[in-house]
Amino acid sequence: MKHVSIAAIPGDGVGKEVVPEAIRVLKAISDVHGGLSFTFQDFPWSCEYYLEHGEMMPKDGLEQLKAFDSIFLGAVGDANLVPDHVSLWGLLIKIRREFEQVINVRPAKQLSGIRSPLAQPKDFDLLVVRENGEGEYSEIGGRIYQGEDQLAIQNAVFSRKGTERAMRFAFQLAEKRRKHVTSATKSNGIVHTMPFWDEVFQDVAKDYPEVTADSQHIDALSAFFVTRPEKFDVIVASNLFGDILTDLGAAIMGSIGVAPAANINVNGKYPSMFEPVHGSAPDIAGKGIANPIGQIWTAKLMLDHFGEEELGTHLLEIIESVTADGFLTADIGGAYQTQEITNEIITRLKK
Template sequence: MSLLKIGVIPGDGVGPEVTEVGLAVLEKVAKRDGLAYELIPFDIGGERYIKTGDVLPQSEQDRLRACDVILLGAVGHPGVAPGVLEKGILLKLRFDFHQYINLRPVRLFPGAPCPITGKGPDDIDMVVVRENNEDLYVGAGGFTYKGTSEEVAIQTSMNTRAGVERCIRYAFEAARKRAERGDFGSLSAADKAKGYKRQVTLVAKTNVLTFAHDLWMRAFNEVAAEYPDVKPAYMHVDACCMRMVTNPEWFDVIVTTNMFGDIITDLGAVLQGGMGLAASGNLNPDKTAPSMFEPVHGSAPDIAGKGIANPLAAILSVAMMLDHVGRSESGDSVRKAVAAVLAAGSPRTPDLGGKSSTAEVGKAALAALD
């Protein structure tokens, strides 16, 4: 493979702290596995915006486009109004770079805390495929009589056949890839006897959102017919949230809309031990522009600078990045290192009930790679 160009946006709050640890893990794995890469740093985030008024200059976006992948620490600054950075950086990159899949693994590692009594690692191993370029996030809408007693606010959900179908198809392909591991997950004996290897569940609200989610349902049924080895299922979003808590083992691959995916993946993060263990990928599967990988815990300004942020989600995001560039074996070794740290019980950052620092957990992960 030629030199891998990695754009690095440490961002705000704890972002630089966890990114530093993630890059240390990447350096060790790359040296061991023969991966040649170049880090291209970017000063993008709240501090830059406060100083210059620039959120994401076109020149910086052009430089990012020239990268193969992007590693992001966090976006969000208490001195910047909500939405400025999120829309101006996260959503702009997701949309302009056609990162139309948001991939969120929900996996409980042995040793990680789970709030559900009686559930363990064998019960919580799913992946959420969230549509990432449409729905309410396109920003279609506006105000009438803003600031008056007659004010009207409209936010329009936009769903295209092409956008919906490519997301659903990605989910079915993801199910097949999971089947290749030989893990049949939570499928019943009867389902296995029918020839199913995995399951894809569409999560929507077809009984109320009878236009947008009718499109999702029809596209889902048509794509499902092309994958006779994968069991199709449907669940209303409210029922899905309940089932994730009572019977998480029921899920394998979930495919859903941008808004619903945003909500249920945070619930999934809690099931797997908290936001400090939740990694994500904003994927351009066609690789016409870089994909972006980030921990989902945000900038956490309340603990920024204290050196106690959990770096494991950033490390797991590096593993997802390695998967994306065709280095899945390297990615697996990173996940095994994280699993080893959690199974050992220490060191742990405060969010996992410990007293260790970011650096101490990072050092343990590096040692586990050996």
């Protein structure tokens, strides 16, 4: 039997509601599939924890997390309690950076039964591979002077190693899918990092002759996400471009509440982390109406990561059968409660 230990960090807001629901689904999968078992340990790290302890996680927090096979995160942030840059850099980004989770994967798929805001959506099914460790989100820079002379400098950092690693990951995913990789670039406006990005992409593409490769400027690519998303298979993008594209991907699906994400450690030294794209949504927290699908689809990505791709595919098929039959939360036009959606998914899993 394969055993997977999971550190669960519900975090803030609706994270405390959707993480337990996804754990219920994983336990149901374990009940049905005798060859796979999970253990879970909850960690209360959140903005409320910060108010009590002055930090988002204890100083040995990463050491505690190292012992687990995977990290299952709900949401981080509540600007009413703690500034966002404090909460994110103290927990989410800290884990990503120090656990070398250098790849972020986010799918966008037209799910049956969920109405897309697109006028005439076709059957799109794409993956965005985002470089997750450097790029525009580097910590290099600073501020000098005061008043009207004040100056802020933010340096983008693109290494050959990090750029190539993300691109190879994208090509390897495309080999299992429809064999097409699109690179998000802006080399007609950003004169150093983006031409470098393009050169690395062209070099990497040569090693995957069966995969079609093309590049699109990020502004045009964003427009194509809206006008013809069905044309894309795998998109590889820098940290900033990937971040923006994936929120747009969630929007064309119909709600950020259904969008999942995976932060992948590729060298096996540390656990990977799985989280939905949505935030803590304090406006609906505690009302029992949060959409659990983003977190449950995130569990599907975790199953894939552990080599249980058949189970992951089955889970996504069940999610889609549930939405197709009208089991929807308010964010996607329905009236079902969080737990009711989970109950239906579990019922169908056990059948």
